[in-house]
Amino acid sequence: MRETLGEWRPAIDEAIADLVPREVEGEYLEDFFGEPTYEYDPEGIQRALSDPLWELLDRGGKRWRAVLFLVFIDAFGEDPEEYLHYACIPEILHNGTIIVDDVEDEAAMRRGEPALHHVFDEDVALNAGNAMYFLPLKILTREQTDLPADRRLAAYDMLMDELNRTHLGQGMDICWHNESEVRVTPEQYLEMCACKTGCLGRIVARLAAILTDQPADVEEAVASYAELTAVAFQIGDDILDVENSLGRAGEFGKEFGNDVREGKKTLLVIHAIEESDPETARRLEAILEADENTDEEIGEALSILEEAGSIEYARDHALELAAQARGEIDGLGFDPEIERQLREFTEFVIDRDV
């Protein structure tokens, strides 16, 4: 999988650069925002919009959402090279959500460097994040203008539905964080992930299906595959946050035990609260609810998760979701090489180190 991601990387980055120019020029602004009624201040807009967008895009990221989209295009018998700009839609949307998410979580770091709201002010970061929600939508009307109007409308409609559900999931996550006494069940957590992270996966698959005019049952099957894979990915992310931190207090500074520090009710935390003795469960909850914790307290919470077997529990759950995802694409008649790549995706989202 790493090779597939690496192979597509330069072409995806080039397509993103086509859509998000580094240098603000009149033409770019007019293209996206209409004819100016007065003379813009290009340097101001560069500092307030283009620089923040590129600050994050230049840090990379795995770009797996764009690559998965291209694999689906290939699966549907079209040439992925011709759909590179569309591959940027989920990728740019994803970058927008992580900027907003980092502000909401008061995250310190992103992709190994200070989060965008620490490099620029919060207002600049939020504006850049929001711009990334809308900027890629233009692609549907700018690129391949021979795309039939009904397919463009179907794509817009799908994007609006899935993005709305993304915010519903984010809303659940925020609410559980703010209302500390709420005891979240594994089922509720999985539903929240299906919205917060799964809907972007659904966008990847449904966009490929809609643009290549697949029947509704095929669109739904690939959407389910991508949603389940994305939820497995989210659980993998929660596991990484704990595994990378265990026994490493002080080494990561504010990156150490992020989810626990932020009071996140992840599947690991939910499991540990359910499985630990009442006193240990209360101690874990107290650490999660505290506004400030020392590295020692974060380390203590991580040890509770480890001792409760919550890492193994979460990994088993992610593996189960990955198996379900593979089941969704069985029988769609994809080429064996495509099936191999889609299988690899479900493994990669769990067994990765970044």
Ligand SMILES: CC(C)=CCC/C(C)=C/CC/C(C)=C/COP(=O)(O)OP(=O)(O)O
């Ligand atoms: C509405 C709203 C703000 C929703 C937020 C949803 C959200 C941020 C979910 C988290 C998804 C996630 C684990 C991102 C990291 O992706 P990655 O590891 O693929 O990142 P990369 O691009 O850096 O590789």
